Amino acid sequence: MDKRRLAVFVSGRGSNMQSIIDACKDGRINGEVVVVISDKENAFALTRAKKEGISSFCLDPSRFATKQEYEEKLAQAISEYAVDYLLLAGFMRVLSPVFINAVRIPILNIHPSLLPAFTGLHAQRQALEYGVRFSGCTVHFVDQGVDTGPIILQAVVPVYPDDTEESLSQRILQEEHQLYPQAVQLLCEGRIRCEGRKVIITKEEQKVE
Ligand code: GRF
Numbered sequence: 339m340d341k342r343r344l345a346v347f348v349s350g351r352g353s354n355m356q357s358i359i360d361a362c363k364d365g366r367i368n369g370e371v372v373v374v375i376s377d378k379e380n381a382f383a384l385t386r387a388k389k390e391g392i393s394s395f396c397l398d399p400s401r402f403a404t405k406q407e408y409e410e411k412l413a414q415a416i417s418e419y420a421v422d423y424l425l426l427a428g429f430m431r432v433l434s435p436v437f438i439n440a441v442r443i444p445i446l447n448i449h450p451s452l453l454p455a456f457t458g459l460h461a462q463r464q465a466l467e468y469g470v471r472f473s474g475c476t477v478h479f480v481d482q483g484v485d486t487g488p489i490i491l492q493a494v495v496p497v498y499p500d501d502t503e504e505s506l507s508q509r510i511l512q513e514e515h516q517l518y519p520q521a522v523q524l525l526c527e528g529r530i531r532c533e534g535r536k537v538i539i540t541k542e543e544q545k546v547e
Contacts, residue, residue: 342369342526345421347412347429348376352383353511354427354448354518359390361519369526373419375412377431393419399431409437416441423525426480427518435482444525445480448518450510452476452492457485462507465497473497473506475514477521479532488537490530491521 344362346355355374361367374387374394387394397415402408416424426433426447438445451461453476456468465473474494481487493513497506524530529540 339368339527342422343372343420344369344423344425344522345373345375345416345419346371346383346387346425346427348374348381348383348427349378349430350381350383350428352381352386352427354514355383355425356386357515357519358425358427358522359386359392361523367519367523367526369423369522372421373415375415377429383428405434406436409434409440413437413440416443423522425518425522432484433480438480438482446490446518446521446525447478447480447485447487448514449476449478449485450507450514452494453478453485453489460503462510463503466501466503466506471497473510475510475517477517479537488532488535490524490537490539491517493517 346358348355358367359371362369362371371392374383374392376384376396377399379396379398384394384396397408397411399408402411422443424441424443424445426445449461451465452474456464462473472494474492476492477490479487479490493516495509495513524539531538
């Protein structure tokens with residue numbers, strides 16, 4: 339099977355992006371990150387991508403008159419690179435339904451909570467404030483809501499009484515770096531399909547080419 343072409347959208351340090359690049363390089367993902375786009379000029383993720391020799395650049399939304407124009411540019415970039423899948427990895431913008439429909443490729447996101455709990459910003463802080471005993475991370479398809487799309491994979495971590503936002507975030511992040519590459523590999527192998535909200539993962543021998 340041909341390697342799948344992946345785009346990654348980022349805004350910050352890019353550790354999840356790096357875990358995907360690493361998994362592509364050592365064959366755990368049958369894919370290649372062909373373009374990285376940031377909405378922030380100074381995102382460390384761009385430095386990482388350049389070091390890997392991956393096409394990468396910033397598209398700064400403040401340079402576009404409207405969100406629609408901005409998203410048209412994003413969509414154009416994806417089509418120029420003939421991307422199969424779009425991966426959001428710490429991309430701090432909500433993509434509009436128009437964009438999601440226009441690109442017509444699956445879009446994945448990773449969120450640092452056990453969805454549907456604690457959507458939106460500061461999920462780890464929300465978990466601590468709520469007093470849950472367990473939290474974790476979720477890889478899901480992006481739909482028209484914020485962190486509401488069908489769930490692909492989740493990983494659970496304990497929450498300890500003396501946890502800070504930082505310590506819990508670190509524990510969750512370690513799991514993120516395992517979980518996101520696993521989900522991307524399932525996608526690249528054609529082993530994921532949706533039945534309504536439910537995501538069905540087929541066994542390896544039942545791969546859909
Ligand atoms: C991660 O916690 C991810 O779950 C969330 O944003 C953070 C991005 O971190 N969506 P990084 O840029 O991948 O290091």
